[in-house]
Amino acid sequence: MNQYDFGTVGLGVMGSNILLNVADHGFSAAGLDLSAEKAASFEAAAKPGQSVFGTTSPEEFAKSLKTPRAIMLLVPAGSLVDLAIENLLPFLEQGDIVIDGGNSYFTDTNRRFATLKEKGIHFFGMGISGGESGARFGPSMMPGGDKLAYERLRPIFEAIAAKVNGDPCVAYMGNGSAGNYVKMVHNGIEYAIMQLISETYDLLKRGLGADDADIQKLFADWNQGELQSFLIEITAEILKVKDEETGDLLVHVISDWARSKGTGKWTSQNAMDLQAPVPSIDSAVTMRNLSAHKQERLLASEILHSASQQEKIDIATIAQSLKDAYYFAMINVYAQGLAQLSIASKEYQYEIDLKEVTKIWRGGCIIRAACLENFRSAFASNPQLSNILLDKDIAKLVLDRQQAARKIAKLAIDKGIPAPVFLSSLSYFDGYRSAVLPTNLIQAQRDFFGAHLYERTDKEGFFHTIWE
Secondary structure (H helix, E strand, O other), X not given: OOOEOEEEEOOOHHHHHHHHHHHHOOOOEEEEOOXXXXXXXXXXXXXXXXXXXXEOOHHHHHHHEOOOOEEEEOOOOOHHHHHHHHHHHHHOOOOOEEEEOOOOOHHHHHHHHHHHHHOOOEEEEEEEEOHHHHHHHOOEEEXXXXXXXXXXXXXXXXXXXXXXXXXXXXXXXXXXXXXXXXXXHHHHHHHHHHHHHHHHHHHHHHHOOOOHHHHHHHHHHHOOOOOOEHHXXXXXXXXXXXXXXXXXXXXXXXXXXXXXXXXXHHHHHHHHHHOOXXXXXXXXXXXXXXXXXXXXXXXXXXXXXXXXXXXXXXXXXXXXXXXXXXXXXXXXXXXXXXXXXXXXXXXXXXXXXXXXXXXXXXXXOOOOEOHHHHHHHHHHHOOOOOXXXXXXXXXXXXXXOHHHHHHHHHHHHHHOOOOHHHHHHHXXXXXXXXXXXXXXXXXXXXXXHHOOOEEOOOOOOEEOOOOO
């Protein structure tokens, strides 16, 4: 019965759409779900002539797949992934491949990788970006695991992935949990860029009193040039949609309490462990957390008044500066995330190729943007590049815009508008370009109160001073 090329466990929106995408590209596809209704709906959604199969039986599902089996788990991260593996194991054989397509934390992937390796089964952690539409018509995919086993998956993944200039937006990311790690940092960058866009909106709306139509037009115009990106594109669309009940813009009646699923937090937490500075991502996570304190913010708004002046400024007078400041901050966000990947690759022996990462992020994924081609070129020229800000062409892009970044940062401060990603990005830039930082004073303070020792600039070794 072994006739199907690829299978998924979980026939929800993502699972069924991935399999229908697989079928669209000439491969046969099988799906397993606890729900008979979902299994039947998947089969019914296939086009005439496509070879698909849905079942609720793990044994029947495993027997239906060609060997070595290629099975993707599309279930919520956590214990359900372990349960899905446990239910499949009795029906798997050595050489089979299991892929976790959810947002699992990378240490969980390491554990599963080691456990299944002992049984002769290859385990992949794979980040998938692009949402429901991407799964159906072309996502960006970030698989990590055994490099030789990837060859069984590559023809299918390259066929179903988004394409940019004919290049598929999927590539082998590296050893072990590299795929999940790359997706985690992708999501951290996503947090920061979304926050950056919201800060731009807030500065225009509350800080400058700009009209909704002018703000919408600004984002639409930005999407036609060097700032072109998926998140700018959807922002322009969002700002056109009216609420059917009130007739007001829908965004005006949406709660300002933004929830999250944790991947941004994981990025920040692990960056701290690695001593990888990602202040823009940290700021974005912090603002998500602050948004949850709605009642306190309402109380604070009554007593903590801004000392800023709120006179209206014509949007046209600052449009170019705002555009340049946004571009400056955005590049610094990507710089931080990509630098974290560079550090993690060495620490965890992933062997991540950042040229491939930036290449596959150009299409299909949530953080796709025109600037990623610049980053791909930078890493192609210098594969050992530790930070894109060290590339001369990228450096020129930010240097040409730093004055605008300072102008907009000052404007936000003067207006009393919170702009932590704008400000963190500028501070990161200023810190990164500083040959000397004031942390010598911190070394002295630590030695004063805790005898933690310090290093000197004029000779090797560690020293202690009796300060009093």
